[in-house]
Amino acid sequence: MTEPLPPAPARLLGTAGLIPFMGLAIAAWAGWPPAAPALAAYGATILAFLGAVHWGLALRAPASEQGAGTARYALGVLPALLAWVALVVPPLQAGLVLLALGILATAVLETLGARAGLVPWHYLRLRWLLSAGASGAMFLASLVV
Numbered sequence: 001m002t003e004p005l006p007p008a009p010a011r012l013l014g015t016a017g018l019i020p021f022m023g024l025a026i027a028a029w030a031g032w033p034p035a036a037p038a039l040a041a042y043g044a045t046i047l048a049f050l051g052a053v054h055w056g057l058a059l060r061a062p063a064s065e066q067g068a069g070t071a072r073y074a075l076g077v078l079p080a081l082l083a084w085v086a087l088v089v090p091p092l093q094a095g096l097v098l099l100a101l102g103i104l105a106t107a108v109l110e111t112l113g114a115r116a117g118l119v120p121w122h123y124l125r126l127r128w129l130l131s132a133g134a135s136g137a138m139f140l141a142s143l144v145v
Contacts, residue, residue: 003121014130017046021137028141036092036145043099043138044083050106051079057118068118075113079106096142100135107131 005011020042027035055076058069079102086098107127113119 006122006126011126014126018130018133021134025137025141029144036096036141039138039141040087040092040095040099043096043134044087046134047083047099047102047106048080050103051076065118068116075109093142093145096138096145100138103131103135
């Protein structure tokens with residue numbers, strides 16, 4: 001039996017969330033000076049959001065998953081800290097790469113969580129698609145800043 005798809009609003013809004021990534025990466029390549037800093041700010045916001053997902057999972061975990069609480073809370077906080085570092089580390093190119101890697105690393109950790117039954121697989125399918133798009137946009141923009 002296959003996992004169901006994520007709910008339609010998650011698919012629609014998640015995919016729409018790629019629009020700023022793609023648009024700002026294109027604008028950076030076109031030479032618009034505010035594009036790369038705006039992309040870094042958006043990427044940091046999204047990376048922090050990804051951590052918040054796991055804080056929420058930890059708060060709603062059934063008793064059978066309580067042993068994963070510390071790891072979940074850590075995954076809830078570390079992406080926000082990494083996002084903050086990426087915004088203050090010079091140069092901007094390094095920040096964009098750090099954000100892209102942070103988004104991908106979070107997806108890798110979520111995949112491990114899914115294997116342990118802590119993260120739904122249907123979430124993972126959507127997350128990898130969105131992570132690839134977001135990270136790809138930031139990697140591409142990092143080449144022109």
